[in-house]
Amino acid sequence: MTxxxxxxxxxxxxxxxxxxxxxxxxxxxxxLLPGTEVRVDMTxxxxxxxxxxxxxxxxxxxRSQARAVHVEVRDGxxxx
Amino acid sequence: MSNAHLLxxxxxxxxxxxxxxxxxxxxSIYADAAxxxxxxxxxxxxxxxxxxxxxxxxxxxxxxxxxxxxxVLFFAVFWFTIVGAAAPSAWLYTLLVxxxxxxxxxxxxxxxxxxxxxxxxxxxxxxxxxxVTAVMLPPMAIFFxxxxxxxxxxxxxxxxxxxxxxxxxxxxxxxxxLSMMMGYGCNAAGVxxxxxxxxxxxxxxxxxxxxxxxxxxxxxxxxxxxxIFIGALAPPALGSVVAAGSVVTVAVIGVLTTLLVxxxxxxxxxxxxxxxxxxxxxxxxxxxxxxxxxxSLIDRTLFVLRRALLMAAPAGAVIWLISNVDVGGTSxxxxxxxxxxxxxxxxxxxxxxxxxxxxxxPANEIIIPTILMLTMTLGSGMxxxxxxxxxxLGPAQTETVLIQIGGWTLLTAINLMLFSLLHNxxxxxxxTIWNETKSLKWTSLATLLPxxxxxxxxxxxxxxxxxxxxx
Amino acid sequence: MTSGxxxxxxxxxxxxxxxxxxxxxxxLGVETxxxxxxxxxAGNPNTGKxxxxxxxxxxxxxxxxxxxxxxxxxxxxxxxxxxxxxLVDLPGTYSLLSTSNDEEIARDFLLFGRPDVTIAVxxxxxxxxxxxxxxxxxxxxxxxxVALNLMDESQRHGITIDVRHLGRELGVPVVPMAARKGExxxxxxxxxxxxxxxxxxTSVRRVKQRNAALERAVATLSDKLGxxxxxxPNTRWVALRLxxxxxxxxxxxxxxxxxxxxxxxxxAGSARPTxxxxx
Ligand SMILES: Nc1nc2c(ncn2[C@@H]2O[C@H](COP(=O)(O)OP(=O)(O)O)[C@@H](O)[C@H]2O)c(=O)[nH]1
Ligand SMILES: [Mg+2]
Numbered sequence: 001m002t003x004x005x006x007x008x009x010x011x012x013x014x015x016x017x018x019x020x021x022x023x024x025x026x027x028x029x030x031x032l033l034p035g036t037e038v039r040v041d042m043t044x045x046x047x048x049x050x051x052x053x054x055x056x057x058x059x060x061x062x063r064s065q066a067r068a069v070h071v072e073v074r075d076g077x078x079x080x
Numbered sequence: 081m082s083n084a085h086l087l088x089x090x091x092x093x094x095x096x097x098x099x100x101x102x103x104x105x106x107x108s109i110y111a112d113a114a115x116x117x118x119x120x121x122x123x124x125x126x127x128x129x130x131x132x133x134x135x136x137x138x139x140x141x142x143x144x145x146x147x148x149x150x151x152v153l154f155f156a157v158f159w160f161t162i163v164g165a166a167a168p169s170a171w172l173y174t175l176l177v178x179x180x181x182x183x184x185x186x187x188x189x190x191x192x193x194x195x196x197x198x199x200x201x202x203x204x205x206x207x208x209x210x211x212v213t214a215v216m217l218p219p220m221a222i223f224f225x226x227x228x229x230x231x232x233x234x235x236x237x238x239x240x241x242x243x244x245x246x247x248x249x250x251x252x253x254x255x256x257x258l259s260m261m262m263g264y265g266c267n268a269a270g271v272x273x274x275x276x277x278x279x280x281x282x283x284x285x286x287x288x289x290x291x292x293x294x295x296x297x298x299x300x301x302x303x304x305x306x307x308i309f310i311g312a313l314a315p316p317a318l319g320s321v322v323a324a325g326s327v328v329t330v331a332v333i334g335v336l337t338t339l340l341v342x343x344x345x346x347x348x349x350x351x352x353x354x355x356x357x358x359x360x361x362x363x364x365x366x367x368x369x370x371x372x373x374x375x376s377l378i379d380r381t382l383f384v385l386r387r388a389l390l391m392a393a394p395a396g397a398v399i400w401l402i403s404n405v406d407v408g409g410t411s412x413x414x415x416x417x418x419x420x421x422x423x424x425x426x427x428x429x430x431x432x433x434x435x436x437x438x439x440x441x442p443a444n445e446i447i448i449p450t451i452l453m454l455t456m457t458l459g460s461g462m463x464x465x466x467x468x469x470x471x472x473l474g475p476a477q478t479e480t481v482l483i484q485i486g487g488w489t490l491l492t493a494i495n496l497m498l499f500s501l502l503h504n505x506x507x508x509x510x511x512t513i514w515n516e517t518k519s520l521k522w523t524s525l526a527t528l529l530p531x532x533x534x535x536x537x538x539x540x541x542x543x544x545x546x547x548x549x550x551x
Numbered sequence: 552m553t554s555g556x557x558x559x560x561x562x563x564x565x566x567x568x569x570x571x572x573x574x575x576x577x578x579l580g581v582e583t584x585x586x587x588x589x590x591x592x593a594g595n596p597n598t599g600k601x602x603x604x605x606x607x608x609x610x611x612x613x614x615x616x617x618x619x620x621x622x623x624x625x626x627x628x629x630x631x632x633x634x635x636x637x638l639v640d641l642p643g644t645y646s647l648l649s650t651s652n653d654e655e656i657a658r659d660f661l662l663f664g665r666p667d668v669t670i671a672v673x674x675x676x677x678x679x680x681x682x683x684x685x686x687x688x689x690x691x692x693x694x695x696x697v698a699l700n701l702m703d704e705s706q707r708h709g710i711t712i713d714v715r716h717l718g719r720e721l722g723v724p725v726v727p728m729a730a731r732k733g734e735x736x737x738x739x740x741x742x743x744x745x746x747x748x749x750x751x752x753t754s755v756r757r758v759k760q761r762n763a764a765l766e767r768a769v770a771t772l773s774d775k776l777g778x779x780x781x782x783x784p785n786t787r788w789v790a791l792r793l794x795x796x797x798x799x800x801x802x803x804x805x806x807x808x809x810x811x812x813x814x815x816x817x818x819a820g821s822a823r824p825t826x827x828x829x830x
Contacts (some may be wrong), residue, residue: 017221021357022693024103025106026275027356028106029646031683033106033107033110035534040416042141043141045142045242046243048245049241050379055679056424056676056680058362061357063737065358067358083807087793087801088791089771089775090790093772094796097765098761098762101762101765102795105759108759108762109758112682112686112758113679121713123710124709130707237617271621276618362597375674378611515791
């Protein structure tokens with residue numbers, strides 16, 4: 001599944017980034033690379049973008065970008 | 081000597097590397113970072129964010145409350161500015177404009193200064209400067225600290241987060257809203273702030289539309305029009321609220337214009353992909369009250385004021401000159417105003433306003449004093465003002481002058497507000513755009529597009545108002 | 552390394568450091584005049600770089616709680632124990648590898664401005680993410696002091712950092728601080744002086760490429776660069792950039808400006824040999 005499909009308060013691990021070039025580099029510089037744990041923190045009132053917790057930082061990504069990040073939901077994801 | 085062989089060698093070595101070696105570079109660094117931090121950092125809980133921050137974010141980015149709070153906060157900033165500035169402005173006015181001017185003038189006359197010198201220096205340069213000080217200093221001294229407190233708290237990125245969907249739909253970069261917010265202080269600063277946008281296409285859109293963020297040079301015009309024409313329509317108790325409301329409305333029209341123009345640009349001359357967007361939302365931090373007051377008062381306010389004064393003094397002198405140099409029995413100013421009147425009236429404005437905007441290309445700050453002065457000089461003569469003497473009027477008399485001598489209507493006031501919002505950026509901003517783009521084409525577009533829009537919109541509202549018989 | 556934080560008595564300890572501090576520090580504002588050393592303030596966005604800069608120079612660079620507040624370079628000066636420093640506040644950057652217009656200013660200054668000391672300001676509540684940049688900086692220069700800022704916030708978050716261990720891992724001085732309160736400034740000045748005046752540490756952390764082929768390619772090319780440009784300090788980094796095909800580095804090799812890096816450090820401060828990054 002991709003990052004934009006991740007439910008609130010679910011934890012997941014990045015498995016692949018499906019973009020190339022500078023955009024890929026940018027995401028990686030923010031700390032979003034294969035193996036990184038991510039979590040949905042909150043969604044904009046207009047539905048997009050969504051803010052994710054990545055390595056203790058709160059980073060907002062638009063849906064079009066989150067769609068390019070493939071993730072795997074981790075077992076034992078807590079539910080609120 | 082050529083080092084090209086090094087580049088060739090690099091290319092050859094590259095061919096032997098796996099396709100994804102570039103990822104490997106970043107991954108190696110992060111693996112190291114993770115290893116180091118796992119050895120050195122320990123935490124007593126797994127919470128990633130403070131509960132207070134999370135709760136605050138729930139509220140400030142809430143579907144309903146998020147927007148409500150945003151509206152109330154910005155409205156409050158303007159309301160405080162309008163209400164809080166009234167008394168100090170009046171006081172400065174009495175001190176600098178009423179008494180200071182008379183006192184200086186008497187001094188000059190007593191020293192035997194020729195009439196033209198007294199005219200240029202005292203009735204022109206000094207009065208222009210005094211007027212700008214009295215009208216601009218108090219609102220700026222209130223507006224900047226309030227805005228800086230919001231900024232220090234960490235609220236601005238939340239606004240960007242809340243509104244991003246709109247910017248995304250307009251085909252622009254998410255960080256454009258941040259450069260816009262800097263534009264509310266000064267458009268030149270806003271244009272420089274667009275450097276945070278990586279994509280050249282989206283950066284140009286942000287530069288061209290920054291003009292629609294109302295800079296501090298324009299707030300006084302809007303506040304004055306809002307207070308004496310629109311606030312006056314309401315019962316006295318509600319006057320300041322209605323006035324603040326009208327100013328906020330113009331600001332919102334500015335945001336909508338930004339979105340609309342951005343959208344149009346990204347569909348035409350600046351077509352292309354919307355690039356990656358990532359915005360880090362910082363934690364909330366307690367603003368440093370004293371430091372903020374100090375910084376925004378001493379630095380921002382005085383800096384902007386100094387600029388205004390540097391522009392106001394020569395402009396005051398120019399106005400005195402064009403009002404007092406006669407060609408064929410009529411002053412230069414009267415000739416120009418006469419020529420501009422047909423166009424001005426078609427736009428729901430008048431020739432005086434257009435001439436004022438020409439004189440005020442270096443700085444928007446001096447629009448209102450210029451308009452008042454020209455109106456009184458060129459008016460029917462009932463005021464008995466000397467030619468080209470900048471006005472010595474409080475807001476109440478200002479209204480009388482504009483309506484009775486200038487023939488202003490509510491339409492004139494509203495269209496002046498719209499024109500002030502839309503028209504071309506000031507010369508400092510134009511220069512900054514040139515420095516940032518180094519392109520004649522984009523600098524001209526950024527100058528002429530707003531001007532054209534200002535003409536078109538005011539013409540439209542004037543025509544509609546006339547056809548509907550409102551004026 | 553002494554620290555008000557590790558001793559967990561930040562309050563009282565710092566009343567005395569203010570006095571200690573003011574005895575040796577003279578804030579010079581924008582007056583950089585004659586200086587002995589150039590120090591750069593670098594780091595991720597919103598980590599307190601401008602706050603550190605202001606505390607040292609007595610200037611009032613705008614500080615704001617959002618990433619992207621500083622987009623241009625600001626300069627100021629101070630003297631400490633009789634030595635003059637020019638301090639340069641750089642825009643925040645997440646990485647030296649990919650850059651937007653504001654980040655390019657920071658990268659070019661670190662690479663080509665050759666500061667004598669780079670103060671890497673780090674957010675102690677997000678150490679891992681910040682170390683990404685620190686490790687990159689360590690690849691191009693070993694004259695680095697890490698300012699572990701926002702210690703007051705990480706304490707509130709219940710985060711403890713083993714500062715000594717971090718310093719050993721990185722091979723450069725690490726100074727815990729809370730720049731907004733002025734805590735840790737005396738120690739920072741001390742460390743800056745030490746790095747500026749003495750031989751740089753030899754044990755600086757250099758990230759090894761985990762891909763063996765890449766590591767070999769970097770080593771080969773780095774040797775060649777060392778021959779072509781004797782004295783070039785960061786050949787491994789340049790080699791990596793060339794392998795990646797970075798346009799501005801390629802340009803610097805082609806027209807020979809890369810060679811200037813081996814020479815005069817401080818003087819090159821204002822020159823920007825690369826204006827050619829892909830736009
Ligand atoms: N609590 C706390 N806040 C700080 C400290 N240093 C800086 N800040 C705040 O962090 C924010 C970013 O600071 P700034 O100097 O503009 O960061 P820059 O973007 O790296 O230049 C501002 O709101 C500062 O007031 C600190 O030591 N403690
Ligand atoms: Mg800064």
